[in-house]
Amino acid sequence: MNFTKTMSAVALAAVATFAISATDAEAKKVRWKMHSAFGTNLAVIGPVGPRVSGWINEASGGDFDVKVFEPGALAGGYAYYDPVSQGAFEAGYGTPGANQGKNSAFAFLSTWPFGPGALEFNSWLKYGGGVEIGEELYGRDNIKYNYCGMIPPETSGWFRKEITSLDELKGLKMRFFGMGAKVMQKFGVSTQQLAAGDIYPALELGTIDATEFSMPAIDRSLGFYQIAKFNYFPGWHQQSTTNEILVNADKWNELDDQKKAIFRISCDANIAQELAEGEFLQPAAMVANEKDGVKNVSWSNEVLDQLRGAWEEVLQEEIAANPDVKKLYDSYSAFHETYKVWGERGYLK
Structure with a gap:
């Protein structure tokens, strides 16, 4: 009888411990909503949201789930700045130039006429101070800026x-x-x-x-x-163009270091994949356009x-x-002066 009671107590304790552990594990999971400025069926830039969210989910073992919403579901296509700032949803995927109505300097984080190609632009953003200035500008409105994509030249x-x-x-x-x-x-x-x-x-x-x-x-x-x-x-006007994922700063700060790292690494991986896919798809599209009379x-x-x-x-x-435009452009110009000794000699013209 005593043995039976003892085993029952142990079993109940084990069940309780498992339930607490399961509750703790569920509490550690992060569930975010992310607006996409571009329809997910759109070539090159459309798949970015699902791709990045998929990598985040997989790398976190399901503990960090970012659900992507089509344009119009949470906000209009380019209208994600204020909702992210205010915490209406956690993240918004788009391009900095979409936000130039808030600050014209954001356009220079996206692209500018007769600006750098993708390799130079990427180098300045990652190592020349561009990302840090972007983080400062967006940070004024409680937003964490994440550089998260790059595409090749556009048509004009x-x-x-x-x-x-x-x-x-x-x-x-x-x-x-x-x-x-x-x-x-x-x-x-x-x-x-x-x-x-x-x-x-x-x-x-x-x-x-x-x-x-x-x-x-x-x-x-x-x-x-x-x-x-x-x-x-x-x-x-756009020799290369960046993408961004903006995150509400309060929500970003709630993430542990592992989840922040997964997010950053997913964005870095997307920069490489998006640029490669962008280059790959253009010739066939141009030929198809010509066949259709373009x-x-x-x-x-x-x-x-x-x-x-x-x-x-x-x-x-x-x-x-x-002055924010001046700060960004001065930063790029200083970088370019250093870079051009390589940029003007390292590549075939």
């Missing part, structure tokens, strides 16, 4: 008719991103920054006359080739010189108007 526009002179741009309504939009405005273009899913309907309805968005593979998945038959190169057109050197001249004006205006 889809037009319904061939453009033989920049004078022909005057009066056009065009979707245009980032600092490049300010350059286009110098030539009389009325610009709008539309999220990906809003561009095709605006183009189809004539709300805009022309557009740019991204690389050929991404643009093709958005269907621009069906309406605009002249696609212009090179992407002078003419791939290169801007003349004369036009590029005019665009560069306008950009120099815009850059000086931005530096004068915003």
